[in-house]
Amino acid sequence: MNESLDFGTSNTGANEESLRMVSSQPIGNEPVSDEELRPHVLDGFIGQPRLKAQLQLFLDAARKRDVPPDHILLAGPPGLGKTTLAMIVANELEVPIRVTSGPAVQHAGDLASILSSLDTGEVLFIDEIHRLPRAAEELLYIAMEDFRVDVMVGKGPGASSIPLTLPRFTVIGATTREGMLPSPLRARFGFTAHLDFYPHEELEKLIDRSANVLGVNLDEGSAHEMALRSRGTPRIANRLLRRVRDWAIVHDLIVVRPADVKEALSLYQIDSEGLDRLDIAVLNAIVRNFNGGPVGLNNLAAMVGEESETVETVCEPYLVREGFLVRTPKGRVATQKAWQHLGLTPSDDVSKLF
Numbered sequence: 001m002n003e004s005l006d007f008g009t010s011n012t013g014a015n016e017e018s019l020r021m022v023s024s025q026p027i028g029n030e031p032v033s034d035e036e037l038r039p040h041v042l043d044g045f046i047g048q049p050r051l052k053a054q055l056q057l058f059l060d061a062a063r064k065r066d067v068p069p070d071h072i073l074l075a076g077p078p079g080l081g082k083t084t085l086a087m088i089v090a091n092e093l094e095v096p097i098r099v100t101s102g103p104a105v106q107h108a109g110d111l112a113s114i115l116s117s118l119d120t121g122e123v124l125f126i127d128e129i130h131r132l133p134r135a136a137e138e139l140l141y142i143a144m145e146d147f148r149v150d151v152m153v154g155k156g157p158g159a160s161s162i163p164l165t166l167p168r169f170t171v172i173g174a175t176t177r178e179g180m181l182p183s184p185l186r187a188r189f190g191f192t193a194h195l196d197f198y199p200h201e202e203l204e205k206l207i208d209r210s211a212n213v214l215g216v217n218l219d220e221g222s223a224h225e226m227a228l229r230s231r232g233t234p235r236i237a238n239r240l241l242r243r244v245r246d247w248a249i250v251h252d253l254i255v256v257r258p259a260d261v262k263e264a265l266s267l268y269q270i271d272s273e274g275l276d277r278l279d280i281a282v283l284n285a286i287v288r289n290f291n292g293g294p295v296g297l298n299n300l301a302a303m304v305g306e307e308s309e310t311v312e313t314v315c316e317p318y319l320v321r322e323g324f325l326v327r328t329p330k331g332r333v334a335t336q337k338a339w340q341h342l343g344l345t346p347s348d349d350v351s352k353l354f
């Protein structure tokens, strides 16, 4: 993965992002409902075959050596399975897991008290590890390397630090912004796994599995229709499935056909490529108002009535990745694919740009 890639939306764009059906962030009560769909063993984790093989070997070796495995870093966009993998690792090793996150740790002392209460072999999962305060980061990499933490006793000039030896434990860090981790911290991880977006076939399998868990009876082709709209992201796939389940319940459907999926998801304004109202508004503005572009970000944002940051962090990454939009030094340009998707023919001027 390119370290400068930024998968995070932990800024103002995140609020808008978390309201969208096609957001890869958890929304509403989803952290709870995410639980019921999480696989508990590596075999049940769908896709990412290379990563799974590497992790399997890594865990098997630790088991054979009868020591806790090295620390693990999981990097990649939200919703791709980092938390799930952390839970699976603890489950496969049959050890408890303690869960915290970078923003939850406000002071180094918070982390020191978590670390000093860990048992031998325990897994400490730190989500959004790139958001740990600097002092906590420093404390963490000493703990990861030397299994020691310096506990401060007292305050002011009379304060002293008492070194405390920790049992061997395993840190699993998850990050959407690997490039933001300071290199001393990154260097303490013995294994770094990069999660990629999932191809449609894998999302289909994932949707079939989740449908089984939720008791939704899908007809042939229905999982495919949802997979096409899931933006390569398991969390979105599961969310769309839940909305389709609602539709099936309300309409007393025994079997959900592909046409039902299309109808249900179009109610939520999600189209055949997984684009929602805002994505389409952005493409329409470029194509219809600026003849395909180039158009500057601020103009574009004003046209769709959103903050520039929302357009840049929430819509553009997917539109660029799927080839609907390119960023040029002069501004944003809609591709031929975007014109075709809107049912229009690119103007001659624009065709020459590609």
Ligand code: ADP
Pocket: 033, 034, 035, 037, 038, 039, 044, 045, 046, 047, 077, 078, 079, 080, 081, 082, 083, 084, 085, 174, 206, 234, 235, 238
């Ligand atoms: P992240 O921590 O990367 O944001 P999560 O691990 O919370 O993502 O995954 C979001 C949801 O997607 C969970 O319900 C999880 O069960 C499901 N999920 C993610 N990856 C997979 C996978 N490879 N196989 C099955 N379910 C998955």
